[in-house]
Amino acid sequence: MSFRQLRGSTPLIWRSSPPDEILQPVVINISESRDIASKNALRLHLTNLIERYGEPISLLSLLSRGEKRGSLAAQYENLANAFCEVFNSIVPQIGSKKISLFEVGEADLLKSTDLQMKLLIETLRKEWMRQGYFSHILGFLENAEHFQSVVESQQQGILRVNGIDCIDMTNVVQYKVAEQILGEMLKRCEISEKMPNLQKNKVKNLWVQNGRALAQMHTGVPRVLYEEKIIPNWIEFLFGSYIWRFIVRLGRLYMGTFRDSRRQEAFECMLGKIKHTSEDAINLQKRVLSLATNQKSGLAFFMLVKRFFSPTHVNSISNLLLGAVWLLGQAFVRKIVGEEAWSTSTLPRIGSKLDTTIIMEPTETRKVSGLNAQITEMRQKAMKPLLEKAGTTEQNIRSNSGRRLTIS
Incomplete structure (x- = not known):
């Protein structure tokens, strides 16, 4: 059934x-x-x-x-x-x-x-x-000879x-x-007795574990609010439901701030909206040092610490407490350095995408490597004399993007 x-x-x-x-x-x-x-x-x-x-x-x-x-x-x-x-x-x-x-x-x-x-x-x-x-x-079945x-x-x-x-x-x-x-x-199976507590608790545990698995996927925290309505929770029993819900919500805030923002960065990198290179880190460090020399040492120190403190999951109460301290630290630093310095900073803030708009483009083009890149380069070299022979350059083709060019 x-x-x-x-x-x-x-x-x-x-x-x-x-x-x-x-x-x-x-x-x-x-x-x-x-x-x-x-x-x-x-x-x-x-x-x-x-x-x-x-x-x-x-x-x-x-x-x-x-x-x-x-x-x-x-x-x-x-x-x-x-x-x-x-x-x-x-x-x-x-x-x-x-x-x-x-x-x-x-x-x-x-x-x-x-x-x-x-x-x-x-x-x-x-x-x-x-x-x-x-x-x-x-x-x-009844009156049946076969299975x-x-x-x-x-x-x-x-x-x-x-x-x-x-x-x-x-x-x-x-x-x-x-x-x-x-x-x-x-009842349909003609079992009128109540389900034994042992079996009933197995069903409850199964349901709570299923809910926690879904919560892990969606929020990053394997805990579900109001699960005490299904099965007793020792934290809720000792400290009350408000403390339990506060811990779960704090964990979700912590995960959404760190891990989910990095997932978003990864998605946007794969989609080509944001590109992270080794030069990004170098320029980012230069910006931090620039802030420090411009009497914005509090914000600079905060961002430097952020580079070395990068939690990505909640696996212990200590990690959760670190996350709480970190989030409160952000609010404190924001208050100290002032709203203007905070809002005009081009450094990445917790929960935000990495802003690469201030990163300068490299002066020289990097030489591409890899088999696909080599094949593409060979194809371009082979096509260039054909196009020149036909009296059309690549630049003319690009500028005439509204037309379709077919070479057979």
């Missing part, structure tokens, strides 16, 4: 821009969320789900509305409103019987988890009863859960749904 659920982020076209520097807010850009592109994207996504899993498609949104004041809470609410607006606009095109949207705020689930989760499960029960689950019987394999029932449709991301509360809600459906499957 099996029951399939999906998880994902908010299915609209939107962007979340993490701060390049500490003490700056996260920006959620939803300017494109209400336009035709988002409507087409959501319609295609739902159509694809229907083609893959059948109908009905049940969407559960955990985006909170108005639980707090502040710019970030307002951005979450705007995203929730945009999602609801776009969804309602495409319901007539697909059909109200094929797709449905349920909304419950993550903040509401945190305030009164037991009550709100119970109400949510009762609401979703109607949906998974419509969808059913896959059941396969294998063995000697048989029979598909007793199939799941039609899918339950998709999303929050602002697909990790924390999404993991808790999907576990609660899975727990209820597992109980119904056991």
Whole structure:
């Protein structure tokens, strides 16, 4: 027997821009969320789900509305409103019987988890009863002489859960749904007794480990917020849930600041947007020394230390504490050297891409090496006399880029 659920982020076209520097807010850009592109994207996504899993498609949104004041809470609410607006606009095109949207705020689930989760499960029960689950019987069936394999029932449709991301509360809600459906499957097998605690804890541990693996991929920190709602956590038990959540969020901030920014640099290097060479490091060091001689020694010292302190993962509490000290150090240095010196510096800041706009181009062209480079060079030498013989130079061809030249 099996029951399939999906998880994902908010299915609209939107962007979340993490701060390049500490003490700056996260920006959620939803300017494109209400336009035709988002409507087409959501319609295609739902159509694809229907083609893959059948109908009905049940969407559960955990985006909170108005639980707090502040710019970030307002951005979450705007995203929730945009999602609801776009969804309602495409319901007539697909059909109200094929797709449905349920909304419950993550903040509401945190305030009164037991009550709100119970109400949510009762609401979703109607949906998974419509969808059913896959059941396969294998063995000697009644009045059968031979070993048989029979598909007793199939799941039609899918339950998709999303929050602002697909990790924390999404993991808790999907576990609660899975727990209820597992109980119904056991009843179907005429197992009326409750699941033994040992087996139940195995299921909980399996679910938490799965959530941690997803969190490791998405945030770099193998911990999930609110996992204490599934299985007890010793840090949460000793210090309280607020301390536990602070540690997880600090770890994610630390990872997003160091590792993710370097991943972005690597992607942009591969795409050719940014090129890192040995000259970059030399020029970077020159800029640091220049800052030091121009009475900006605090910023220069900070950047020099950054070259030797380059953590890329969270593997211990000490590393996490170092990350916290480093982030606070950035805010302190920024305050000491002044906003003007900080903003005009061309040095890379934590969480930012390496700015190579100030790096001078090398005066002489480097000689390319490698087999492909040699083949290209030989081809160019062979083509040059042919082009000159035809009375056309390479420069003329480049300047006439709007035309196509075919040599046969």
